[in-house]
Amino acid sequence: xxxxxxxxxxxxxxxxxRPITAGGFVDSGPIVFQDISKQAGLTVxxxxxxxPEKKYILxxxxxxxxxxxxxxxxxxxxxxxxxxTYEALDGKEPAPHAALFHNNHDGTFTNVAEKAGVTNERxxxxxxxxxxxxxxxPDIYVTNYGKNxxxxxxxxxxxxxxxEKAGVTxxxxxAGATFGDYDGDGKLDLFVPGYVHxxxxxxxxxxxxxxxxxxxxxxxxxxxxxPRGLQGxxxxxxxxxxxxxxxxxxxxxxxxxxxxxxxLASVFVDVNNDGKVDLAVADDSTPxxxxxxxxxxxxxxxxxxxxxxxxxxxxxxxxxGIAVGDYQNNGLVDLxxxxxxxxxxxxYRNDGDANFTDVSYKLGIAQTTIPFLGWGDGFxxxxxxxxxxxxxxxxHVYPLVDKNDWGTTFAQRPLLFRNLKGQKFENVPPVKGTxxxxxxxxRGGAFGDLFNDGKIDVVINVMDGSPVLLRNVNDxxxxxxxxxxxxxxxxxxxxxxxxxxxxxxGMKQRQDVLxxxxxxxxxxxxxxxGIGDAAAVDGVEIHWPGNVVEQVKLPGVDRIFTVEQxxxxxxxxxxxxxxxxxxxxxxxxxxxxx
Numbered sequence: 001x002x003x004x005x006x007x008x009x010x011x012x013x014x015x016x017x018r019p020i021t022a023g024g025f026v027d028s029g030p031i032v033f034q035d036i037s038k039q040a041g042l043t044v045x046x047x048x049x050x051x052p053e054k055k056y057i058l059x060x061x062x063x064x065x066x067x068x069x070x071x072x073x074x075x076x077x078x079x080x081x082x083x084x085t086y087e088a089l090d091g092k093e094p095a096p097h098a099a100l101f102h103n104n105h106d107g108t109f110t111n112v113a114e115k116a117g118v119t120n121e122r123x124x125x126x127x128x129x130x131x132x133x134x135x136x137x138p139d140i141y142v143t144n145y146g147k148n149x150x151x152x153x154x155x156x157x158x159x160x161x162x163x164e165k166a167g168v169t170x171x172x173x174x175a176g177a178t179f180g181d182y183d184g185d186g187k188l189d190l191f192v193p194g195y196v197h198x199x200x201x202x203x204x205x206x207x208x209x210x211x212x213x214x215x216x217x218x219x220x221x222x223x224x225x226x227p228r229g230l231q232g233x234x235x236x237x238x239x240x241x242x243x244x245x246x247x248x249x250x251x252x253x254x255x256x257x258x259x260x261x262x263x264l265a266s267v268f269v270d271v272n273n274d275g276k277v278d279l280a281v282a283d284d285s286t287p288x289x290x291x292x293x294x295x296x297x298x299x300x301x302x303x304x305x306x307x308x309x310x311x312x313x314x315x316x317x318x319x320x321g322i323a324v325g326d327y328q329n330n331g332l333v334d335l336x337x338x339x340x341x342x343x344x345x346x347x348y349r350n351d352g353d354a355n356f357t358d359v360s361y362k363l364g365i366a367q368t369t370i371p372f373l374g375w376g377d378g379f380x381x382x383x384x385x386x387x388x389x390x391x392x393x394x395x396h397v398y399p400l401v402d403k404n405d406w407g408t409t410f411a412q413r414p415l416l417f418r419n420l421k422g423q424k425f426e427n428v429p430p431v432k433g434t435x436x437x438x439x440x441x442x443r444g445g446a447f448g449d450l451f452n453d454g455k456i457d458v459v460i461n462v463m464d465g466s467p468v469l470l471r472n473v474n475d476x477x478x479x480x481x482x483x484x485x486x487x488x489x490x491x492x493x494x495x496x497x498x499x500x501x502x503x504x505x506g507m508k509q510r511q512d513v514l515x516x517x518x519x520x521x522x523x524x525x526x527x528x529x530g531i532g533d534a535a536a537v538d539g540v541e542i543h544w545p546g547n548v549v550e551q552v553k554l555p556g557v558d559r560i561f562t563v564e565q566x567x568x569x570x571x572x573x574x575x576x577x578x579x580x581x582x583x584x585x586x587x588x589x590x591x592x593x594x
Contacts, residue, residue: 011407049083180268193263194233338374384530448524
């Protein structure tokens with residue numbers, strides 16, 4: 001009743017009669033990820049939200065993670081959002097703090113959130129990265145239950161919350177925001193989806209005036225209420241004025257969410273290749289939004305016409321996260337939404353002209369994902385073969401699923417699907433003792449090259465637990481390149497909204513510089529390309545914001561190149577320089593994380 005699903009499915013068990021969401025492990029196979037959370041120093045911090053019983057929906061959606069190089073030293077740092085408790089909101093106990101883990105360049109991280117001023121003693125949900133004032137330093141927007149924060153980077157390892165001054169605090173309950181220059185003036189604007197209107201003086205108990213249902217159930221068992229039956233929060237679009245303030249233009253721009261859908265994730269990205277960023281919004285148990293940028297400061301609601309509002313059954317899904325990537329290498333970005341358990345995760349193939357087709361079953365994604373409740377997700381080329389693979393982060397919202405024989409669990413393992421040249425995806429089995437065998441209540445997840453070694457790693461924010469860092473240790477010897485883009489004077493300094501086309505190894509790939517996506521998270525904004533056995537890149541074409549197209553020649557491979565608009569390659573970091581201390585090395589076997 002509370003969540004949109006496809007119905008009731010028979011339990012899926014493994015050979016040892018465990019629910020597949022917490023089982024299905026194999027003794028041997030390709031080892032792709034190792035959990036190095038403890039060695040890296042991340043387990044000193046813990047996420048906390050609500051009560052163990054999860055009586056209300058506010059306690060269930062967890063928090064996100066952002067990857068950013070906050071001190072501009074060339075290495076990704078990790079920002080982890082924390083939740084809160086009712087007692088903390090009432091001042092009866094200390095509020096949980098967010099973490100900012102500085103990358104020590106040796107495989108370890110140190111939490112500097114207190115010193116940096118980004119602890120966010122509020123009920124935190126999401127984080128998104130963007131250089132909103134074009135000063136060359138990444139800023140962080142944090143979404144909360146309650147007022148949001150805009151942390152301005154002070155260039156000295158500290159941040160200042162300027163949310164009130166900037167006019168972007170919102171004040172309701174919001175989740176996965178996104179930065180993007182929708183009006184083409186060279187400054188990043190901000191979209192913030194609203195989730196549920198949660199009033200502590202009018203709690204959503206079954207049969208109360210806050211709930212449209214007399215009883216809230218999942219598979220006939222009483223559970224917390226929502227989101228269906230609850231009032232939704234409206235979405236908000238803030239236009240950057242260029243003076244440190246923003247002006248709300250939600251209605252004028254045509255993204256006003258008149259139905260009050262339950263927004264959880266959003267991303268600005270050019271889906272129709274016209275050089276203007278469009279806007280995708282993943283909504284929980286209500287139709288998704290896809291807004292096409294008209295180029296005049298407004299959007300056209302193309303949600304239903306595009307095919308993105310619903311799945312192939314003509315049904316809304318409980319969408320949690322959005323992955324963006326060109327899995328076919330045809331120059332068109334596709335969208336993948338995570339969903340509730342008892343429903344498949346949806347791959348929306350981009351057919352051109354902002355038309356999307358649900359190809360989940362055709363690609364081999366749907367059936368495997370049905371028992372899992374997905375949150376963060378992302379495209380990543382984990383083996384650097386030039387084809388984008390898919391990663392899902394999972395975890396249930398009802399603790400009582402562990403007491404019922406439904407084939408699903410509260411803590412769940414992640415899923416990795418290998419891209420078979422754009423035609424199919426195959427599930428990569430979870431080898432015992434490796435990162436894919438972690439059984440956790442996952443929520444937000446971010447993807448990026450944390451060790452500057454050309455391999456994409458995953459950071460997961462675990463609800464009521466310590467974060468997980470999955471290091472990519474896949475045994476391939478493929479080549480790669482990464483590009484850190486710096487925009488020119490007429491576009492966003494961090495190049496958010498740029499599209500990069502790279503030709504190598506007989507194929508042409510596309511990557512976009514994005515802010516937001518996954519679930520309430522923000523990924524590495526350097527674009528990454530695996531190029532297989534190719535020893536050189538044939539060509540790079542960058543479509544900068546503002547429809548400026550530039551050809552760039554890369555002088556080598558297995559490097560991170562800095563490319564500045566109009567100036568070409570202005571710097572590089574070589575893989576052999578990115579040494580990691582042996583203390584961060586991981587064993588090949590370890591007990592599954594539970």
